[in-house]
Amino acid sequence: MARVAGVSQASVSLVLGGKWHGRISAPTAERVREAARTLGYRPNLAARNLRTGSARTVLLVVPSLTTHFFAGVHTGAARVAAAHGFSIVLYPSPAGVGPARDPFASAPAALDGVLASSMAAQALTVLRGDRLPLVMLDSEPDATPGTATVNLDIADGVRQVADHLLGLGHRRFLHLRADVPSWTFAQRARALEERLAAVPGATLRTAASSMTADHGRAAVEGALSAPGPRPTAVVCDDDMLAVGAYKAARRLGLRVPHDLSVTGVDDQVLAMALEPELTTVRLDAELTGERGMEALLSVIEGRAPVTHDIPVELVVRGSTGPAPRT
Amino acid sequence: MARVAGVSQASVSLVLGGKWHGRISAPTAERVREAARTLGYRPNLAARNLRTGSARTVLLVVPSLTTHFFAGVHTGAARVAAAHGFSIVLYPSPAGVGPARDPFASAPAALDGVLASSMAAQALTVLRGDRLPLVMLDSEPDATPGTATVNLDIADGVRQVADHLLGLGHRRFLHLRADVPSWTFAQRARALEERLAAVPGATLRTAASSMTADHGRAAVEGALSAPGPRPTAVVCDDDMLAVGAYKAARRLGLRVPHDLSVTGVDDQVLAMALEPELTTVRLDAELTGERGMEALLSVIEGRAPVTHDIPVELVVRGSTGPAPRT
DNA sequence: GCCCCTCCGTTTTACGTATAACGTGAACGT
DNA sequence: ACGTTCACGTTATACGTAAAACGGAGGGGC
Incomplete structure (x- = not known):
């Protein structure tokens, strides 16, 4: 040459x-x-990386790319990374069985930083101790002081859902929880409880389910068949669980939203496919990925860690309506 | 040390x-x-890569990870790659605007091979000329002689759909095409045409739409409102388009499957969320990714290129029923 | 004439690994 | 006693780049 x-x-x-x-x-x-x-x-990239001591590469730790939300996070993060000449390597699905793998074993080159979802808790235990720049996505604000976080204010979204349903006259609620031990879901439960506690006469039941439509259906069917006055609104932790609620309603002969209002969280493509279309809390996954990567690159380049807040938005569609008269 | x-x-x-x-x-x-x-x-990985001349890394070229199918492909491919100590780097969405980026610019290290979906045509033009091992996913069998391919026999799936509907008495068909210039979709159209050409009295209309529910709805609504005897079955190139067909049916006052049968291709989570649940052709995305990566690693390790066929399966659910009496 | 500066390059070095080539005693066979 | 093999390591080298250190030629100031 x-x-x-x-x-x-x-x-x-x-x-x-x-x-x-x-x-x-x-x-x-x-x-x-x-x-x-x-x-x-x-x-030759290997020679360059050896000489410069960096491969301009970042590890993205998410539970699964087949989850709509995380695919969006990756898209956003990849866009920002590419714009800065950085590459992304994915940590191979820690959600899968088996012990947490060594995150570094999966990388083709040295890592400059880590962008991790709070839902990938396993991997974090591995990452602690390595003094790599770290940015957490949607993690408890003061869980890791000093590290930047990108916070989705889903609690606020849940409050908006509660207010929307309260405004429609609902008082008896069912919360369909995702039984995943993650801060993000605990946060939603707490927000809903707190909001409803402030309303005289409001009651709240809770059911938990893994995040599939079928398990969600079973959980809701059980909760709605329990003795006592039936809830008129089902607040789901996730759009997929809302599908379960739809299916449960159908099996019980209840119409949505006439007899039962249903809400979700995410605003996946799913939400618009349902009939009626789902009222849900929209999460901007791509923006989350972008902000996360921007924060991480800031830290890598030596600037102070910043914390971002990603606003969420209640999207009212056809699955919520006035509470039925008793 | x-x-x-x-x-x-x-x-x-x-x-x-x-x-x-x-x-x-x-x-x-x-x-x-x-x-x-x-x-x-x-x-130090950079030093190792420099010395060995390889980073044990493979490029995966897919249009978008937010597409359910390709997320599955990645999952499968990543599993096999990890088992062989290989890493995967993603080619940043060529579906996005702008000219095809240099695939190598996105990699943190030298590439040992490329696994590419036929739907990412742009990237391929860039990749030609580089003598990297290449495996194509779902590409025209004899398009690139000498290279291994993993072929999804979707044509067969479409034939199964046609036979299923013909058996239910349907004779007037509407094909809702994805207007994406890709061999995989052209193949589906041809299979359907050929199958119906063999049936006396069978007719076929075609509508095309981008792959969103809303455009699909508009296309189906237009096609079903056209003069002449109305089709009784809509064969969609994709589950998302089938959602559009559902929406069109609802707007036209047609019930699925009583007045109109609908089928899709993919079997995304979407299919089970719909009401009624969608009859569709199941594609095993993860298996596709696994076989593709296995084939690629074979080539990389010097073995002869193999071609795999991934079987597809018609999953009959509630969206198809007997043709309505005229 | 001498020093200094600027412009345009070159020489040299270090990065950390994998591996070929090279010892070095000790044991062993004959 | 002497060559041969073996078991165990070490020395030396090359990979291709980035960047610090190092000129050399030409020009300007005094």
Whole structure:
């Protein structure tokens, strides 16, 4: 390469690295670029990484990419990373069985930082101790002081849901919880409890289910068949659970929203596919990924850790209506 | 590291690389491992990659991870890659706007091979010319002779759909095409046409739509409102388009499946969420990813390219029923 | 004439690993 | 006693880059 261009190897590095101004004349620089073009020359990344001590690579830790939300997070994070010349490597689904794998074993090169979802708790225990820049997504604000976090204010979304349903006259609520031990779900439960505690006459039942439509259906069917006055609104931790609520309602002969109002969280494509379309809390997954990656790159580049808040938005559609008269 | 273990650097490499049998005594090997453990020593990946000339890394080219199918492909591919000590780097969504980016610019290290979906056509033009091992997913069998392919026999799935509907007495069909210029969709259209051409009295209309529920609805609504005898079955290229068909049916006052049968392709979570549940062609995305990665690793390791066929399966649910009497 | 500066490059070095090539005692066969 | 093998490690080298250190030629100031 250097031979073809008729210059030294160092000049090649300077030109292709874009740091030649004032050191290499314009014609020579052009000659180097031309030679690189005709040869199809690409700098050896391994050598570059060895020399610079960095591969400009970041680890993204999420439970599963098949979850709509995390796929969106990846998309947003990847966009920002690419814009800064960084690459993303995914931590292989810790949600799968087996012990937490060594996150570094999955990377093709040294890591500059870690962007981790709070739902991937297993991996974090592995990551502690390595002094890598770390940014948490949707984690408890003061859980890890000093590290940047990107916080989705889902609690606020749940409060909006509660207010919306209260405004429609609902007083008897069923909360369909995702039985995943994660702060994000605990937060939702607490927000709903607190909001309803402030309303005289409001009651709250709780059911828990794994995050599939079928388990959700069973849980809701059980809770709605229990003795006592039946809840008129089901607040679900997730759109997929809301599908379960729809199915339960159908089996029990209840119409949505006439007899039973249902809400979700996420606003997946699912929400618009349902009939009636689902009232739900929209989470902007891509924005979450973007902000997370921006925060992480800030830390990597030595700036102070910032904390972002991602606003959420209640999207009212057809699955919520006035509470039925008793 | 070598100092701490009281041994030469070469011995460290041998022991940690697992190639010490017969060259290093067991006690010494143990001493090295012990030292590595206490120091938290990790081999420098950049140096290793430079020395070995490989980063054991593969590029996965898919249009978008937010598409359910491709997220599944990634999951399967990642599982196999991890089992062989390989890493996956994703090519950043070529479906996005802008010119095709340099795939190698997104990688943190040198690539050993490429696993590409046929739907990411843009990227392929970039990849041609680089003599990297390449495996295509769901691409036209003889499009790239010599390269391994993993073929989803969706044409067969469509034929099963046609036979299923014909058996239910349907004769007037509407094909809702995804207007994406990809071989996989062209293949579906051809299979349906050929199958119906063999049935006297069978008719086929076609509508095209981008892959969103709303556009699908509009396309189906238009096609069903056109003059002439109305189709009684809508065969959709995708589950998302089937959602559009449901919505169109509702707007036109048609019940599924009583007045209109609907089918999809994919079997996303969506399919079970719909009411009635969707009859669709199940594609095993994870298996596709696994087979694809296995084929690619074979080529990388110097074995002959193999071609796999992934079977598809018609899943009959509630969205198809007997053709209405005229 | 001498010193100093600027411009344009080159020479050299270090990064940390994998592995080929090279000892070095001790045991062993004859 | 002497070559041969074996078991166990070490020394030395190359990978391709980034960047610090180092000129050399030409020009300007005094």
